[in-house]
Amino acid sequence: xxxxxxxxxxxxxxxxxxxxxxxxxxxxxxxxxxxxxxxxxxxxxxxxxxxxxxxxxxxxxxxxxxxxxxxxxxxxxxxxxxxxxxxxxxxxxxxxxxxxxxxxxxxxxxxxxxxxxxxxxxxxxxxxxxxxxxxxxxxxxxxxxxxxxxxxxxxxxxxxxxxxxxxxxxxxxxxxxxxxxxxxxxxxxxxxxxxxxxxxxxxxxxxxxxxxxxxxxxxxxxxxxxxxxxxxx
Numbered sequence: 001x002x003x004x005x006x007x008x009x010x011x012x013x014x015x016x017x018x019x020x021x022x023x024x025x026x027x028x029x030x031x032x033x034x035x036x037x038x039x040x041x042x043x044x045x046x047x048x049x050x051x052x053x054x055x056x057x058x059x060x061x062x063x064x065x066x067x068x069x070x071x072x073x074x075x076x077x078x079x080x081x082x083x084x085x086x087x088x089x090x091x092x093x094x095x096x097x098x099x100x101x102x103x104x105x106x107x108x109x110x111x112x113x114x115x116x117x118x119x120x121x122x123x124x125x126x127x128x129x130x131x132x133x134x135x136x137x138x139x140x141x142x143x144x145x146x147x148x149x150x151x152x153x154x155x156x157x158x159x160x161x162x163x164x165x166x167x168x169x170x171x172x173x174x175x176x177x178x179x180x181x182x183x184x185x186x187x188x189x190x191x192x193x194x195x196x197x198x199x200x201x202x203x204x205x206x207x208x209x210x211x212x213x214x215x216x217x218x219x220x221x222x223x224x225x226x227x228x229x230x231x232x233x
Contacts, residue, residue: 005042005052006077007103009110010070010087014059018094023058029095030070037086042073054110056212057117057176060183067211071103071110114177116160116213119184122169123205126188129195130170134162142190144183155190158182171210184209 014026021029031051034041041051052073059065080100087097121130133140140155158180162172174182188202 004075005073006075007071007073008078008080008083008100009103010072010083010100011067011098012065012070013067013096013098014065014094016064016094018092019059019062019064022061023055026059026095027053027055029092033087033090033092033095034072036090039072039078039083039086040074040076042075056110056214057114057181059209060185060207063184063207063209065209067098068209069110069212069214110214111178113214114212115175115215116173117176118171118173118210118212119187120165120169120171120208120210121184121187121205122208123198123201124168125195125198125201126168126191126205127164127170128167129191129198130162130187131164133191133194136194140190140194142186142193144186153182153186155182155187159187173213176212 018026018029030053031041034051041053043049043051054071056069056071059068080102083100084097091097134156141152142155144151144153159172159174159182162170164170172187174187176182184207188205188207192199192202
């Protein structure tokens with residue numbers, strides 16, 4: 001017998017020590033918190049049923065976020081504000097729901113819609129070093145290792161726009177998603193290779209994902225990320 005299903009898009013933030021949890025652990029935290037909140041999640045069928053939770057773009061270990069996206073499916077229609085209140089009452093400190101809404105219709109998976117991401121990097125001297133890096137007349141390349149393979153990337157073919165905030169911080173928008181994705185640790189790797197004296201600062205940098213840009217979804221879902229994307233020189 002067919003089961004009714006209702007989709008909701010959740011915007012959440014992650015800060016503090018929880019930034020050091022891996023993606024699978026974050027999934028478990030959300031799943032358990034939703035169960036404690038009594039949300040009627042839709043579960044898959046088979047020998048190992050799983051709740052319907054889809055993250056737009058998994059966060060790397062140590063990366064905070066301001067407005068990341070998660071899509072859930074439920075077996076009952078819910079009030080979006082009720083989802084926010086019930087879930088925030090059960091989430092641990094460091095994870096919070098910013099908003100919820102009925103998910104817009106889209107045929108592709110949420111992950112396939114991700115086009116770009118905005119990051120903020122903070123650390124002693126890193127804003128100044130990035131400013132110097134952008135002025136380099138030579139291509140800035142960095143080596144990415146993935147599944148035993150290496151690939152040389154031209155950093156500024158992935159970074160679309162940027163802005164140095166001060167000597168110790170900068171923000172940038174870059175290609176992200178399943179097709180092309182520039183991890184923030186590669187940006188820090190490029191800075192460390194350019195300025196070896198800042199290797200320690202790069203290793204201890206604070207990384208914050210400000211938001212995501214998803215193709216075909218309402219622009220306000222990206223919040224401050226789109227403001228950044230549209231207003232940078």
